[in-house]
Amino acid sequence: MRVMVMxxxxxxxxxxxxxxxxxxxxxxxxNEELVKAGVMLAGEGLHxxxxxxxxxxxxxxxxxxxxxxxxxxxLVAGYWLWQVRSMEEAIEWARRCPNPMPEDSELEIRPVFExxxxxxxxxxxxxxxxxxxxxxxxxxx
Numbered sequence: 001m002r003v004m005v006m007x008x009x010x011x012x013x014x015x016x017x018x019x020x021x022x023x024x025x026x027x028x029x030x031n032e033e034l035v036k037a038g039v040m041l042a043g044e045g046l047h048x049x050x051x052x053x054x055x056x057x058x059x060x061x062x063x064x065x066x067x068x069x070x071x072x073x074x075l076v077a078g079y080w081l082w083q084v085r086s087m088e089e090a091i092e093w094a095r096r097c098p099n100p101m102p103e104d105s106e107l108e109i110r111p112v113f114e115x116x117x118x119x120x121x122x123x124x125x126x127x128x129x130x131x132x133x134x135x136x137x138x139x140x141x
């Protein structure tokens with residue numbers, strides 16, 4: 001199963017504080033463990049919400065709202081995409097993570113939808129389209 005592991009934002013990440021050498025080294029070692037174990041598929045840190053925007057949808061209308069966004073606890077400061085056997089394995093890996101922030105912080109782990117989760121509505125034609133798109137993405141990587 002694939003899971004998205006989100007590093008929740010904190011006051012320091014929203015202030016744009018960059019991690020120090022010690023944390024960068026610890027996270028580098030942790031990421032190496034994830035890669036060697038075949039768990040890590042992707043992962044990146046994100047700039048603070050002050051550099052982001054949100055696109056809101058209301059029927060056919062679209063509006064753009066510039067950051068920063070107020071609720072730090074609802075923001076994401078970074079992410080990993082992991083391939084694990086179970087949610088329990090994902091939790092084990094998350095427990096081993098160095099604290100990604102200088103203050104208390106939190107990781108959120110959520111399963112990624114797979115083809116079989118969509119049922120009959122995900123027709124053979126739609127499945128084939130999805131496979132083609134994934135192949136195109138993989139070819140670029």
